[in-house]
Amino acid sequence: METIAYLGPEGTHSEEAASRWAGDRPMLLRPLRSLVEVVGAVEGGSVDWGLLPAENSGEGSLGLTLDLLAHQADRVQICGEVVLRIRHHLLARPGVSRERVTRIISHSQALAQCREHLARDFPGVELVESTSTAEAARAVAQTGRPWAAVGTRKAARLHGLSVLAEDVADLKENATRFLVIGRRGCRTGPGDKTTVLVAVDGRRPGSLYRLLGEFARRGINLTRIESRPAKTRLGEYIFFIDLEGHPGEPEVDEALAGVRARSSFCKILGSYPADGASQTPRDPVSSDLETIRAEIDVTDSQIVALLAERAELARRAGKFKDGRPVRDPEREAEIKERLRALAVRKGLDADIVTGVYELLLPYFVELQGGPG
Numbered sequence: 543m544e545t546i547a548y549l550g551p552e553g554t555h556s557e558e559a560a561s562r563w564a565g566d567r568p569m570l571l572r573p574l575r576s577l578v579e580v581v582g583a584v585e586g587g588s589v590d591w592g593l594l595p596a597e598n599s600g601e602g603s604l605g606l607t608l609d610l611l612a613h614q615a616d617r618v619q620i621c622g623e624v625v626l627r628i629r630h631h632l633l634a635r636p637g638v639s640r641e642r643v644t645r646i647i648s649h650s651q652a653l654a655q656c657r658e659h660l661a662r663d664f665p666g667v668e669l670v671e672s673t674s675t676a677e678a679a680r681a682v683a684q685t686g687r688p689w690a691a692v693g694t695r696k697a698a699r700l701h702g703l704s705v706l707a708e709d710v711a712d713l714k715e716n717a718t719r720f721l722v723i724g725r726r727g728c729r730t731g732p733g734d735k736t737t738v739l740v741a742v743d744g745r746r747p748g749s750l751y752r753l754l755g756e757f758a759r760r761g762i763n764l765t766r767i768e769s770r771p772a773k774t775r776l777g778e779y780i781f782f783i784d785l786e787g788h789p790g791e792p793e794v795d796e797a798l799a800g801v802r803a804r805s806s807f808c809k810i811l812g813s814y815p816a817d818g819a820s821q822t823p824r825d826p827v828s829s830d831l832e833t834i835r836a837e838i839d840v841t842d843s844q845i846v847a848l849l850a851e852r853a854e855l856a857r858r859a860g861k862f863k864d865g866r867p868v869r870d871p872e873r874e875a876e877i878k879e880r881l882r883a884l885a886v887r888k889g890l891d892a893d894i895v896t897g898v899y900e901l902l903l904p905y906f907v908e909l910q911g912g913p914g
């Protein structure tokens with residue numbers, strides 16, 4: 543039987559997410575003490591899958607999960623996601639009343655998600671972090687003191703605690719997105735998302751803009767962009783990009799090729815079925831002239847910016863000519879032939895596109911001090 547590791551002990555939200563992901567499949571659920579151990583178990587092959595909390599509707603990203611994916615989990619891929627509504631309850635030993643509570647224990651994320659509620663209803667009560675919500679419930683059950691834990695109903699049941707206050711999270715729509723990792727990729731299909739990790743040269747103006755343009759130009763919707771420190775030096779970042787679609791789709795393959803060319807580092811962390819989220823239709827049709835014109839303006843600016851990059855590349859090519867003629871008709875013919883085929887694939891008039899290049903190429907030759 544397959545096994546999935548999660549942040550334990552039994553009774554955590556992670557356990558609930560793991561069993562939601564398993565669904566009807568027979569699956570052993572293995573509680574571990576930390577997310578580092580979860581990643582290690584998947585990488586080492588002692589379990590098939592691992593569950594990592596990735597982001598919360600109120601608190602945002604879980605830095606540790608993103609850092610593990612970026613810097614540690616070299617041999618794993620993201621294979622799935624689970625979005626779970628998170629209900630936090632205040633748990634205490636039977637007989638302990640609200641007024642007597644002197645300390646509230648829980649995982650740092652759970653305490654953060656209940657911050658306002660606890661400050662309002664339990665002013666002055668000490669908040670103490672534990673490794674998980676279920677671990678907090680266990681500690682509360684074992685002490686003789688009037689402590690309480692923020693945790694799940696299952697943790698209350700497992701440790702013989704009562705629910706002192708229901709739904710103590712600040713947000714009504716408190717939800718966490720978990721990622722499932724494994725050593726091999728999943729099947730890909732319609733409704734999939736893909737997570738990509740990229741680094742761009744932050745010193746070049748517009749480098750992130752141009753990289754994201756690879757997706758925008760092809761109507762690929764990005765559902766999330768998150769930056770994290772690159773851990774090289776202050777001011778350098780890596781970006782996690784979630785997109786709708788998966789490699790193998792021509793548009794996505796083209797966009798990813800463009801992203802690779804524009805980034806200093808690019809790694810596909812995995813493709814997986816989106817949980818519940820409805821797919822945004824590709825290429826949404828803009829509904830009024832003003833919006834369409836705004837999009838045309840953005841596209842034109844991109845074309846000019848790309849031409850400037852193209853000119854710079856031609857100038858650099860010129861430096862390698864070493865006295866040879868600048869103009870290379872064979873290379874020019876090759877370029878035009880490739881673009882002719884691309885134009886046809888894109889449904890454009892191939893003569894128009896090659897005609898544009900017949901105008902441009904002499905200019906690029908001139909930039910190199912041609913005609914050579």
Ligand SMILES: O=C(O)C(=O)C[C@]1(C(=O)O)C=C[C@@H](O)C=C1
Pocket residue numbers: 856859860868869870871873874877903906907910
């Ligand atoms: O590839 C080269 O050798 C270049 O100099 C670049 C370039 C170009 O702009 O693409 C410019 C002039 C040559 O005739 C062919 C190509």
